[in-house]
Amino acid sequence: MSEPVPAEESVVPRPGLSRRGLLGLLGAGAGGLVVGGLGGAAIGAAVATANAADATGVVHPFFGTHQAGIATPVQANLHFAAFDMADDATRDDLISLLKDWSYAASRMTQGLDVSATGAVGGSPDAPPDDTGEALGLPASALTITFGLGPDLFEKNGVDRFGIAARRPDALKLLPRFVGDALDPAASGGELCVQACADDPQVAVHAIRNLSRIAFGRAQIRWSKLGFGRTSKTSSDQLTPRNLFGYKDGTANILGDDERALDEQVWAAGPSWLAGGSYLVVRTIRQKIEPWDRQQLTEQDRIIGRSKGEGAPLSGGTEFTEPDFAKKDAAGQPAIDMHAHVRLAHPDFNHGIRLLRRGYNFVDGNDPLGSLNAGLFFLSYQSDPQRFVTIQRALRSDLLNEYIQHTGSAVFAIPPGAKQGSYVGAGLFA
């Protein structure tokens, strides 16, 4: 990351963020620190200019109507973490954490250290504010997206943070689906942070520093690294491939399709959530070795598309609409009645489309030498029930023989923070 811009150069008023958390983290030696408060937009402009010639220097604004990382062109790498609040955390702890996280995210997304004193600019007798592994790296299109899980509002019947009454009805545990094999330790979470960047070191740096800031107030419950995005959200992106070798996300909602975003992705309410969304997270283990032993025609039949081009089996090219009525020479449906592309298609699901933002993952191997690989499925929608509808439609999906859902979580994604405010502020107004 770039050296911190001296606070004096900022013409934007300091956002009213509490520094309590960071100061608490830094401990006694931090008294002399000047923690600057720079508006993300001003910083972004400076950094974007400096990095204009650098492809990985893409900078996305942190403040705005919607949080970045949803409609933003999907980046190459992901580090995702679900957090739980500490048992004795208070409402003030939660508010200060969201403020501190927003402040830090508004800086890191602009290619800056986590605070104005950063990795090397503070007192030499204090621990550095920033852990330093991203020093010298550009912003790399980093986006940081915060979410709030159902248990944050009420857990075991206890309203720990005085927000139980504000939980949207739509924010609740997903129902159990046929075939689920969920690991509780890799599911759920009271808060989440999705860090996406075109450099994995930048994404890891973000999660690490946000985890550090949370120390004493919240801790990571589970986390995941992903690579090889499996969706496109920008028309100039090539459709990527999942680990079954098929193009994924051909018909995904594009980030500049305002109408589809309004209809399908942004939540209308309650008021504190308007302009936000809901995130569904599913860790889907792919049984790649059995898949790899299937013949090509069978793989194509299961997906409903051709492996090479990604065209629907009813004909055409990747972007031809599937013709589910078309019959093959034998009089059978060209696209199998239980093909993945058919069961998931909006035509059979009340027009529902999800904005997908998933990533491939490989987490070592099991004792038999099989890669522990799969799809870290992330979808944004205006109501989690939309995901439920599609997931239930996939009950007879031919693909189910080759996949297993091992993790699950759902989060409300607040709208973007206004300059000088923080993500989730509306919840406490």
Next chain:
Amino acid sequence: MSEPVPAEESVVPRPGLSRRGLLGLLGAGAGGLVVGGLGGAAIGAAVATANAADATGVVHPFFGTHQAGIATPVQANLHFAAFDMADDATRDDLISLLKDWSYAASRMTQGLDVSATGAVGGSPDAPPDDTGEALGLPASALTITFGLGPDLFEKNGVDRFGIAARRPDALKLLPRFVGDALDPAASGGELCVQACADDPQVAVHAIRNLSRIAFGRAQIRWSKLGFGRTSKTSSDQLTPRNLFGYKDGTANILGDDERALDEQVWAAGPSWLAGGSYLVVRTIRQKIEPWDRQQLTEQDRIIGRSKGEGAPLSGGTEFTEPDFAKKDAAGQPAIDMHAHVRLAHPDFNHGIRLLRRGYNFVDGNDPLGSLNAGLFFLSYQSDPQRFVTIQRALRSDLLNEYIQHTGSAVFAIPPGAKQGSYVGAGLFA
């Protein structure tokens, strides 16, 4: 990856590689497959031209004096796998596996599918040769480097493959070091494959397909993904940072320093290994949370360099030689007697330098919410004893309080394969 080049276009004779393994893998339906044999150099030339304008289209030759992936400029991403041979594997199995691996690697490193029929060009009634997730992706500077572990030569006193007499004395288990906390399931291995690329999907595709080719002959024992290379091996690379936030590899051996490579990296013998090397692998868990709580001066003292610039504490810039005799104002050594940079320095280790090629890793988190993070240390040297000498010198390293070695392995790295031959051929001559 690019569509397979039709075998007819090749002007290079087919290398004499057995197709037995791949044919066996493909099963009965594979009888009609034409498995092409293209020389890597010819393919490389074609692909390099096609991708000339694409930064990730860098293509490294597979065949040559040395294996690629050692002196090659270090890439952004790593997938590493250690394999064990099947209990009932024969000498012929081992030879055919090394042939098949070399054939597949000679193609994938050129941006091609694993065979001429590839992901979609074979019989539709057969499983595809290639798993397909890298279709359309360029070579991405992929290198694939093969190694042979001590147990391959003799295990529990049994000479399974008739090569026990050819084991170099230098190839043996590393001694136990102070503080080692090794996990046997994440250590050792009879074979290893190091896949490095500038796209993680390309590196994963390589390991996955090589594992598939090995089916029935060998299986993955343990594996690791890495990102954020922690060394530079090319003078035009910026020095990267490890997860302690410090520049790593400032004084590393560069890939074009022929004299240093000859003196320090390439093995002189035995004859089948001449021009090869030895690879030492150490999984080093970094205790990043305690580290992050240390004051900056203490972090600098432990490393012996400044965090921002990476200059030795004796003064100057990153590339200034450390002056270990220099005293500070208080009359104490400017660089602590137990600083990492001092204990590891060639001046105190008989001039020994290692060619390091390590990567950062983050494998989720532990139940307390700490990131399971660290350095996947890879070093190449002409004799593993050189690593042992330095590792023993680090016995009193101040850094030891913050790290723990949890995995260990050593491999002989054969020289590069000649066009038409395979890696390790000399061992069976």
